[in-house]
Amino acid sequence: MRELLLGYGTFAMYYVMAVTLIYFTILFFSYKGVYSMIKGAVYSRFRSLSGSESAPPVSLLVPAYNEELTIIENVKSLLTLNYHTYEVIVVNDGSKDRTLQVLIEAFQLVPKEDETVRYAIECTPIRQVYYNPAYPNLYVVDKPNGGKADSLNAGINLSHYPLISSIDADSLLEKDALIRMARVYMENPAETVAIGGNVRIANGCSIRDGVVTDVRLPRKMWPMFQTLEYMKAFLGGRIGWSHINGLIIVSGAFGMFRKSSVVEVGGYRDGYPGEDMNIIIKLHRHMLENKLPYRVAYCPDAVCWTQAPDTYRILSSQRKRWGRGNLKNMLENRDMLLRPKYKVFGMLTMPYNVIFETLNPYFKLTGLLALIGYVAMDMTQWRVLLTFALINFLNGYVMAVGSLVLEEMAFRRYTRMKDLVKMTVFSALMFLGYYQLGVLWRLQGHIEFLRKNNSWGVMTRQSWNQEAPAVNNPSTVTTGGKIA
Amino acid sequence: MHSNLHIAYAFIAVLLGVIVIGLTALYTMKVRDLRRRKAADAYLAKHGDWFTYVLANLDGEEKVYPPPGPMKEDELRVVQERLIGWIEQFRGEQQRKLIALCEGMGLVERQLKRLDSPFEWVKLDAAYYLGCMRSHQAVPGMMKLLASMRFGPMVFIVGRAIAKCAKYTEELRDMVHLLLAHKKEAQPLIADILAESELDCTPMLETFLRSGDPDRIRLSLAAMQKRPLPGSADRLFKLTAADEPDIRQEAARLLLKDPAFATEERVRKLLTHHDGEVRARAARAAGAYGLAGCIGLLRSAMADPEWKVRHNAARSLASLGEEGFAALCAAAETEGGPGAEEARDAIRKEMKRRELAASGREPGWVPVREGRGLGYEPFFGQKELLTER
Numbered sequence: 098m099r100e101l102l103l104g105y106g107t108f109a110m111y112y113v114m115a116v117t118l119i120y121f122t123i124l125f126f127s128y129k130g131v132y133s134m135i136k137g138a139v140y141s142r143f144r145s146l147s148g149s150e151s152a153p154p155v156s157l158l159v160p161a162y163n164e165e166l167t168i169i170e171n172v173k174s175l176l177t178l179n180y181h182t183y184e185v186i187v188v189n190d191g192s193k194d195r196t197l198q199v200l201i202e203a204f205q206l207v208p209k210e211d212e213t214v215r216y217a218i219e220c221t222p223i224r225q226v227y228y229n230p231a232y233p234n235l236y237v238v239d240k241p242n243g244g245k246a247d248s249l250n251a252g253i254n255l256s257h258y259p260l261i262s263s264i265d266a267d268s269l270l271e272k273d274a275l276i277r278m279a280r281v282y283m284e285n286p287a288e289t290v291a292i293g294g295n296v297r298i299a300n301g302c303s304i305r306d307g308v309v310t311d312v313r314l315p316r317k318m319w320p321m322f323q324t325l326e327y328m329k330a331f332l333g334g335r336i337g338w339s340h341i342n343g344l345i346i347v348s349g350a351f352g353m354f355r356k357s358s359v360v361e362v363g364g365y366r367d368g369y370p371g372e373d374m375n376i377i378i379k380l381h382r383h384m385l386e387n388k389l390p391y392r393v394a395y396c397p398d399a400v401c402w403t404q405a406p407d408t409y410r411i412l413s414s415q416r417k418r419w420g421r422g423n424l425k426n427m428l429e430n431r432d433m434l435l436r437p438k439y440k441v442f443g444m445l446t447m448p449y450n451v452i453f454e455t456l457n458p459y460f461k462l463t464g465l466l467a468l469i470g471y472v473a474m475d476m477t478q479w480r481v482l483l484t485f486a487l488i489n490f491l492n493g494y495v496m497a498v499g500s501l502v503l504e505e506m507a508f509r510r511y512t513r514m515k516d517l518v519k520m521t522v523f524s525a526l527m528f529l530g531y532y533q534l535g536v537l538w539r540l541q542g543h544i545e546f547l548r549k550n551n552s553w554g555v556m557t558r559q560s561w562n563q564e565a566p567a568v569n570n571p572s573t574v575t576t577g578g579k580i581a
Numbered sequence: 582m583h584s585n586l587h588i589a590y591a592f593i594a595v596l597l598g599v600i601v602i603g604l605t606a607l608y609t610m611k612v613r614d615l616r617r618r619k620a621a622d623a624y625l626a627k628h629g630d631w632f633t634y635v636l637a638n639l640d641g642e643e644k645v646y647p648p649p650g651p652m653k654e655d656e657l658r659v660v661q662e663r664l665i666g667w668i669e670q671f672r673g674e675q676q677r678k679l680i681a682l683c684e685g686m687g688l689v690e691r692q693l694k695r696l697d698s699p700f701e702w703v704k705l706d707a708a709y710y711l712g713c714m715r716s717h718q719a720v721p722g723m724m725k726l727l728a729s730m731r732f733g734p735m736v737f738i739v740g741r742a743i744a745k746c747a748k749y750t751e752e753l754r755d756m757v758h759l760l761l762a763h764k765k766e767a768q769p770l771i772a773d774i775l776a777e778s779e780l781d782c783t784p785m786l787e788t789f790l791r792s793g794d795p796d797r798i799r800l801s802l803a804a805m806q807k808r809p810l811p812g813s814a815d816r817l818f819k820l821t822a823a824d825e826p827d828i829r830q831e832a833a834r835l836l837l838k839d840p841a842f843a844t845e846e847r848v849r850k851l852l853t854h855h856d857g858e859v860r861a862r863a864a865r866a867a868g869a870y871g872l873a874g875c876i877g878l879l880r881s882a883m884a885d886p887e888w889k890v891r892h893n894a895a896r897s898l899a900s901l902g903e904e905g906f907a908a909l910c911a912a913a914e915t916e917g918g919p920g921a922e923e924a925r926d927a928i929r930k931e932m933k934r935r936e937l938a939a940s941g942r943e944p945g946w947v948p949v950r951e952g953r954g955l956g957y958e959p960f961f962g963q964k965e966l967l968t969e970r
């Protein structure tokens with residue numbers, strides 16, 4: 098037993114060293130990639146480009162399930178983006194609430210009889226397409242419930258343009274977000290199959306007429322932790338992964354895709370969460386198997402604001418769903434693991450995800466059991482344990498500080514000094530329970546997967562307009578659902 | 582164990598060091614940023630009257646003078662940013678006056694010096710500002726910079742700067758060649774960059790269109806998105822026979838977009854093109870421009886293997902008056918499989934449209950309905966058509 102524990106200790110040490118090395122390498126690539134990304138964005142005159150006919154037309158796909166509280170404001174916001182030619186396709190996925198009715202009423206939509214939907218990819222048949230010539234960019238699709246992936250596939254089938262962009266119905270796009278992404282596409286259209294946008298947490302921010310006007314950190318603990326988590330993932334991770342063309346996910350909240358490539362891979366996978374990761378894996382596989390030059394790019398200055406879960410129940414449900422999705426995707430695509438044919442994706446991205454994301458809870462759990470074993474068998478001292486814990490904390494904190502430096506260097510969205518102090522403090526506090534809960538949720542997600550539970554889980558929406566000031570203010574000012 | 586712990590302690594010390602450096606950098610940047618914002622606000626307030634003076638005199642004939650007194654480095658940068666913003670907003674004489682003001686303030690000279698810096702990031706920064714200030718002097722330096730750069734977002738920034746500053750078409754041509762050499766099919770973006778130039782690019786684009794180089798042809802086609810090149814119809818028609826699918830499809834799209842270019846003869850030829858995408862566009866154009874002479878070919882297109890061709894042909898036949906409608910009804914009855922289905926679908930939609938038009942008492946339809954019936958009776962009978970088959 099002692100030998101086993103000692104062996105495990107050695108293995109754990111190498112595991113930590115490897116994960117640290119990879120984290121730092123990716124962070125290094127993020128720093129390397131961020132300069133040209135940001136300078137390219139700063140020097141580009143988006144005002145003129147957004148009005149340019151050279152920008153490729155885009156179809157925005159907005160799957161909506163029980164979104165009656167937020168959908169109108171979000172669609173209004175989407176209809177006023179700074180972009181030359183685009184359409185907004187809202188797909189009502191058999192909502193049980195009044196999502197479709199509020200859309201019909203708000204935009205005075207009528208059934209569009211002359212619309213022909215070409216079912217290029219499989220999806221639940223569309224019941225009706227609604228339209229109003231007064232809003233020529235807006236289409237609303239009504240279909241029976243089939244899930245998010247199915248809704249996106251329906252939207253693709255209806256879409257009229259060569260680029261598609263998926264957007265969550267509870268998210269707000271910045272006015273220039275689309276043109277910023279299009280710029281990245283236009284720089285290399287021959288190879289770009291997908292572009293990820295930057296998702297930021299809107300809780301705490303002031304929102305006026307569907308636009309985030311004053312960026313503030315969330316007041317509640319759960320969204321605050323998620324703000325830092327997103328910052329670390331999107332800035333510290335995705336910039337680096339995209340730099341080596343190893344990005345495994347483009348957030349479902351905001352991403353842009355070349356439609357022909359998505360159709361070639363059969364569209365989004367239906368019937369299971371994690372469709373945003375799955376589509377990217379399918380694109381990597383398709384391009385690599387056919388030996389086609391390609392890239393999955395990332396555009397950190399194209400920002401989408403989203404409502405983060407602010408209760409334990411909803412957050413845990415979301416994370417369990419992510420855990421299930423991740424496991425399903427890794428199992429489905431295990432053949433890509435360590436196969437030179439799949440280049441960076443097979444040799445680095447997949448192993449990283451399997452070992453450090455999917456299997457992470459098991460390493461953490463066995464590590465804990467081993468620690469108990471060391472103590473029980475008198476194989477260690479408190480000083481050793483403390484040292485190991487400190488290294489673990491400092492490793493993580495270096496990454497957190499690295500992401501904050503990236504944010505400050507490149508974006509500076511949180512302008513106040515007290516925001517920075519709060520972020521540095523919460524980055525440390527995350528190690529006292531939040532990360533551990535993340536491990537637990539992922540493990541629970543895996544258990545749900547084994548029990549074949551593939552439901553979407555709990556998700557509630559808060560209106561952006563909730564508790565809006567009632568008088569003397571024609572526009573709405575909210576703070577992540579609360580009065581500013 | 583003892584030595585291992587020492588390694589661990591050393592590792593902790595390194596990590597702590599990195600964190601301290603990171604936090605120091607982070608807070609230093611934040612403090613500097615806050616100071617910079619504060620200083621910028623102060624400088625903008627200080628020069629508020631001068632900015633008003635500049636704006637007020639942009640239309641007059643009088644020269645606009647720089648602000649009085651020497652300026653600090655940061656102050657000059659804030660003023661420069663404001664002026665650059667305006668240069669990008671205004672056009673014509675107002676823009677020229679602002680550029681002359683920048684020259685007078687030594688901003689151009691200053692950026693020209695930076696263009697010779699050994700550091701690429703300084704050169705890029707300078708190229709951006711020189712582009713905004715339309716400095717022709719900077720073109721050779723920027724061209725050298727562009728030629729030395731690896732592909733990335735920044736090559737387009739330098740390319741745009743050159744386009745803004747160029748005074749001769751050759752300079753634009755050189756810039757285009759350098760950008761196209763990266764082989765990234767970024768023609769739409771390059772076309773957008775060319776549109777920034779004050780020069781007339783038409784002769785250059787015409788040369789490209791007539792060249793045998795697919796990349797240059799693509800660029801011309803992309804530029805024609807905004808404005809068609811005069812007298813290019815024949816060349817576009819020839820390009821519909823290009824080997825590259827994207828070129829022939831784009832050529833067909835541009836040709837058929839313009840009713841002056843889309844003559845019946847050309848549309849008829851394109852309806853029998855080997856590329857389904859081209860046939861589909863031609864089928865749509867035939868209906869859109871009311872080319873009744875194409876009805877026979879459209880009727881044949883109802884048996885096309887490509888659904889898009891059948892779909893567009895059906896819609897066009899429906900819109901080509903009674904003759905077209907009769908051909909559509911014939912297709913619905915005689916074509917087998919998807920062709921007939923497409924025809925029936927188009928008939929249903931057209932009937933619905935006519936019903937709606939009739940209920941709204943729109944002229945044009947009522948006499949047809951009352952006088953000659955709906956037009957499909959000889960083929961189906963009234964009830965049959967309106968139900969799904």
